[in-house]
Amino acid sequence: MTENTAIQEFSTHLRGKLIQLGDPEYDEARKVYNGMIDKRPQFIVRCVDVADVMQAVNFARDQKLLLAVRGGGHSVPGMGTSEGGLVIDLSLMNGIRVDPDEKTVRVEGGCTWGAVDHATHAFGMATTGGVIASTGVGGLTLGGGSGYLTRKHGLSIDNLLEADMVLADGSYVTVNEKSHEDLFWAVRGGGGNFGVVTSFLFKLHPVSIDYAGPMLWSLDQIKPVMQWYREFALAAPEDLYGFFAFLQVPPGAPFPEEYHNQKMGGVLWCYLGDPDKADKVFDPIRNLTPKPAIDLVGPIPHPALQSMFDPLYPPGEQWYIKADFINEIPDEAIDLHIKYARELPTPTSGMHLYPIDGAAHKVKKDATAWSFREANWSQVIIGVDPDPANKEKITDWVRAYHEAIHPYSAGGAYINFLMDEGDERIRATYRENYDRLAEIKQKYDPTNLFRINQNIKPVAMA
CATH class of the missing domain: 3.40.462.20 (Vanillyl-alcohol Oxidase; Chain A, domain 3)
Structure with a gap:
């Protein structure tokens, strides 16, 4: 299969839009929050559902493309884009569902905290979500998530009940305390190293x-x-x-x-x-x-x-x-x-x-x-x-x-x-948890497909 044929086939399997270098909307689509970051990915996939994410992960892996995942795009070091690679843009996956009886909120991976706060405030509830409303839910949560509610209700990860993810092999899993417990442990603070989180389930607290x-x-x-x-x-x-x-x-x-x-x-x-x-x-x-x-x-x-x-x-x-x-x-x-x-x-x-x-x-x-x-x-x-x-x-x-x-x-x-500060700085941040994270990375992403992040290398690559 020629490269052009592979791209055409990939595009036809998407409900969302494939934006390529040279397309009229390309320059606007490649922008991220930090104006200091000026990278030019080859492809930007604006996903509208989980199937699009699965297609994009498979295409990036099979074509050996440098893969980045963008939620809110707020990453100061520019982890939501890649030079010459493929960007999975989740911004159109922004559905939110509040369950007032269970006191939970289901949030898709492209949501910002402002959207979540708007949805939950109608029910007199909130969860820990940073201090800038335009921040993406995904990046903030996967890194830990601190904010105005931290002293009373813990970090964002302390309020995370489960997550839906697309893994490096293109499979789809739900992780929580009873399913893929090791992966659920890792995504609570381990960043975007382990897959694409397509939705989060948070517990809510009375906050108005x-x-x-x-x-x-x-x-x-x-x-x-x-x-x-x-x-x-x-x-x-x-x-x-x-x-x-x-x-x-x-x-x-x-x-x-x-x-x-x-x-x-x-x-x-x-x-x-x-x-x-x-x-x-x-x-x-x-x-x-x-x-x-x-x-x-x-x-x-x-x-x-x-x-x-x-x-x-x-x-x-x-x-x-x-x-x-x-x-x-x-x-x-x-x-x-x-x-x-x-x-x-x-x-x-x-x-x-x-x-x-x-x-x-x-x-x-x-x-x-x-x-x-x-x-x-x-x-x-x-x-x-x-x-x-x-x-x-x-x-x-x-x-x-x-x-x-x-x-x-x-x-x-x-x-x-953290900016791009090297492996030792990352190890110093995770301390004794780093080796366990590296083992989980080896299990779920042995080729380090998800490496545009504060990267935890698989054991075999360490």
Whole structure:
């Protein structure tokens, strides 16, 4: 069979669309969230159902094509595309079904968290799903998934009940605690190494109106606040979540005009407890010395909180990030954080410390692929700018910041916050779980077809 014949036959077996290099819609179809990523796959398959995914996996394997899988396309290192290969684009597979009696939601692999939040909010429920609504469900979940609900309800993987998958041999399986238990263990934190997840089943929790929002302080006052935060955040009830951030205040509502474009530090809070007790919970925070310069905490629908950052981070901007897990925040680290906060290179660059304690700590480190169950925060340093001319500016700042602060880390990092940093960094993240992951990879993907990810190599290739 000639190459053209194989492509034609492949196309006729798809319900979705096969987009090739040179097609009119190709340049738009190949775009991913990070504008710094500029790859040109040979084929993009916009799948509409599981059968399309099976066809695409078989074609890529048989034609020895470099295979990438794109859900929301948010992967900062560009794991949702490939140079000269084939991209399985799941964006048209975006069905969602809420079961209010069972308190679950079935989510197809191309969904974003904004779509899920919209669907579940109608029933007064939610599950853990990041902090940017345009993030894809698939990538975030397979890497672990932290967000506003983590301290109360655990990581996304702690709420995952089962997943439907297409494997490297083109077969279709459902994985859960009773079926393909080894694979179910691996996909909870092991990334996209083991197949294409076409749907997820999550448990839901009563979440509707949060008491949430940012409190910000000037950098001149932030050191005692950060010293207070490092103790308070870990001792707070699980109903209260707050991630620490350094940022430049956006020049618009609802931020007071006198603080527009100022570099500040603070906490973005989310309280999930009794609304009648919210003011009492926040009284000691509001009466800190120094008091917050900006206090925008109040009742807000959960989907509105989830999408709060979306306008600041539209698709196509330049991104570069570095990350670490954090156990403690000593004074020396605080001084370094403040130093680099003063040097924020662009308006949307910053640093976030996401809590991953509380309910996430109650799961044993070998119960899922996520190894760092004892870590208290997932830290990420982000360089962002719309102008490609600032690529080096944001990259240099992120690297310098990370090099300075990394000695105070726990080692390893949230897999979704890693760039292309090599095998040792991946091993440091999975630690003692890595060898088990490599054995499962050998069983289900011995030729490493699914390698456009933070790759766990099969045992035979290690």
